[in-house]
Amino acid sequence: MTGKNMGMRDSTRDPESEIVDLPREAPPPNAAAWTESPEVPVPEARAARARKRFGEGALIVCDNLVKIFKVADLEVVALQGLDLLVDPGEMIAIVGASGSGKSTLLNILGGLDIPSAGRATVAGHDLTQMGRTERTRYRRRTIGFVWQQTAKNLLPYLSAVENVEMPMILNRSGDRARALELLRMVGVEERADHRPDRLSGGEQQRVAIAVALANAPDVLLADEPTGELDTATSAEVFDLMRSINSELGTTVVIVTHDPLVSEQVQRTVAIRDGRTSSETLRRGRMSEEGEHEMVAEEFAVLDRAGRLQLPRAHVEALGLEGRVRVHLEDDHIEIWPDEHPHQEEDR
Numbered sequence: 510m511t512g513k514n515m516g517m518r519d520s521t522r523d524p525e526s527e528i529v530d531l532p533r534e535a536p537p538p539n540a541a542a543w544t545e546s547p548e549v550p551v552p553e554a555r556a557a558r559a560r561k562r563f564g565e566g567a568l569i570v571c572d573n574l575v576k577i578f579k580v581a582d583l584e585v586v587a588l589q590g591l592d593l594l595v596d597p598g599e600m601i602a603i604v605g606a607s608g609s610g611k612s613t614l615l616n617i618l619g620g621l622d623i624p625s626a627g628r629a630t631v632a633g634h635d636l637t638q639m640g641r642t643e644r645t646r647y648r649r650r651t652i653g654f655v656w657q658q659t660a661k662n663l664l665p666y667l668s669a670v671e672n673v674e675m676p677m678i679l680n681r682s683g684d685r686a687r688a689l690e691l692l693r694m695v696g697v698e699e700r701a702d703h704r705p706d707r708l709s710g711g712e713q714q715r716v717a718i719a720v721a722l723a724n725a726p727d728v729l730l731a732d733e734p735t736g737e738l739d740t741a742t743s744a745e746v747f748d749l750m751r752s753i754n755s756e757l758g759t760t761v762v763i764v765t766h767d768p769l770v771s772e773q774v775q776r777t778v779a780i781r782d783g784r785t786s787s788e789t790l791r792r793g794r795m796s797e798e799g800e801h802e803m804v805a806e807e808f809a810v811l812d813r814a815g816r817l818q819l820p821r822a823h824v825e826a827l828g829l830e831g832r833v834r835v836h837l838e839d840d841h842i843e844i845w846p847d848e849h850p851h852q853e854e855d856r
Contacts, residue, residue, distance in 0.1 A: 563813065564630070568727065568760050569595035569618065573813070574627035576613050576783075587613040588624070589783035592812045597727075600754040600761040602770045605780035612732065614780070615764045619730050620648045632727040649680050653721030653759075655714070657733035662717035663705045669716045670701040676723040691719040695749060711742040718749060722759070729753070731763045747773040771805055785810045786818035819844070 564570030571593040578585045587610045595601060605611040616622040617629055620636060629636040632651050639647060648654075656662050663672045673688040692698045695715040697708075705713055714734060721729055731750070735743035751773070754761045763770065771777035777789040789807045796802045811817050819829070829846050836843040 564594055566596070567594040568597040568599075568632055569593065569762070570628065570630045571614070571617075572628040574614070574617070574629055575625045576610070576617065576622070577625045587783055588617075588627075590627070590812070590814065590816075591780070591784050593778065593785055595760060595762065597760055598754070598758050599776065600751065600763075600774050601776045601778060602763045602765060602774045603778050603780060604765055604767065604770060607766065609780045610783040611764050611766075611780050615730055615732055615762070618728070618762065619652055619654055620644050649676065650724050651726055652728045652730055653724070653726040655717050655721050655729065655731040655734045657736040659705060659710075659713045659717070659737075662720060663713060665705050668702050668704055669697060669708065669719075672705075672716060673719045673723055676720060680724050682724070688719075688723070691722055692716070694722075694753075695719045710738050711745060714738065714742075714746050715749065718746075718753070722753065722757070727760060729759050729761045731761070733765055734763065735767075736765075744773075781818060781821075784812065784816070784818065787820065 563572060571591055574588050574591040574593075575586070576588040578587060589610075591610065591614065593614075603611050603614065613622065617624050617636060618631060620639070624637060627637075631647075634643075634647050634651060636647075654662075663669075664675065667675065669692060670685065670688050673691055674683055674685060677683045677687065689698060689701060692701050695718050697712050697715045697719075700708060700712055700716075705716070708716065717734075718729075729750070734750075735746050738746065747770075750761055750763070753759055761774075763774065771789045771791065775791055778785055779787045779789070787807055787809050789805050791803050791805050793801055793803055809817055809819065824830075827846055829844070832847045834845040834847065836845070
């Protein structure tokens with residue numbers, strides 16, 4: 510038996526024995542076969558490479574995101590192919606009317622909901638592929654949430670410092686000293702032993718921000734964080750978020766219905782009908798008097814499918830509807846209303 514087995518081993522090739530390391534200077538076998546073909550790649554291959562590059566380097570990537578809710582026998586499309594990129598360390602606001610899809614987007618980014626189609630990644634986590642355990646770990650470590658309602662942010666029977674310490678305990682890293690340091694950072698260290706009902710609305714939101722930062726998340730998500738605060742307190746909360754963004758480098762995404770929030774952040778993304786429709790950028794420049802000033806400029810967003818949402822005011826002013834004429838010039842595109850919108854086409 511031993512002789513037969515040895516004979517069989519000699520006559521049968523071991524697949525692993527065929528794998529050898531070539532010298533680094535030696536050319537690979539059949540080098541000519543590996544040379545780059547001069548032929549132009551097929552469109553599908555080019556499209557695949559372009560898609561792979563989309564979102565490279567971004568912390569948050571939403572690629573053709575779709576979310577459909579089923580209500581009885583009806584289907585409601587909340588997101589209709591939304592694209593969004595957020596770089597590490599950015600502080601942006603997402604604005605839109607009620608029903609525009611902004612809250613749905615926030616729930617997806619927060620790991621509270623799953624998209625129906627498309628791709629969503631945050632800090633390397635694919636939100637469409639996570640299981641229950643990974644999703645729980647993601648919500649505890651990667652993101653922090655600040656809600657408009659205090660009841661969602663703080664436990665009423667715990668003090669401020671205990672509320673901040675709770676996420677760390679759940680993450681098996683309880684640290685009273687860090688909890689106190691976070692309260693100092695948000696300006697309510699002297700209220701550490703008070704329960705939420707002994708705090709003002711502004712103080713409650715400051716503690717809520719400290720809770721959201723407890724486990725040093727990559728992203729801070731805020732849903733209408735100033736919706737129940739007065740104007741002065743709202744400004745203080747936004748100042749605090751800007752300070753956290755600059756000092757800790759935490760990426761901040763704020764969802765709100767208030768378009769004036771664009772004055773508080775670097776970039777404002779407007780959502781309409783489930784898609785990104787425009788972006789407002791705040792940039793610094795020197796005025797004619799030689800003083801530094803901030804200027805906000807609004808841009809329409811051209812998505813990856815070539816779709817462009819024109820501002821509603823422009824559409825109404827020019828009476829655009831149905832078909833429009835598009836002319837390509839050397840450095841711009843012209844859009845004109847149809848001169849004969851009701852004329853029947855020649856048969």
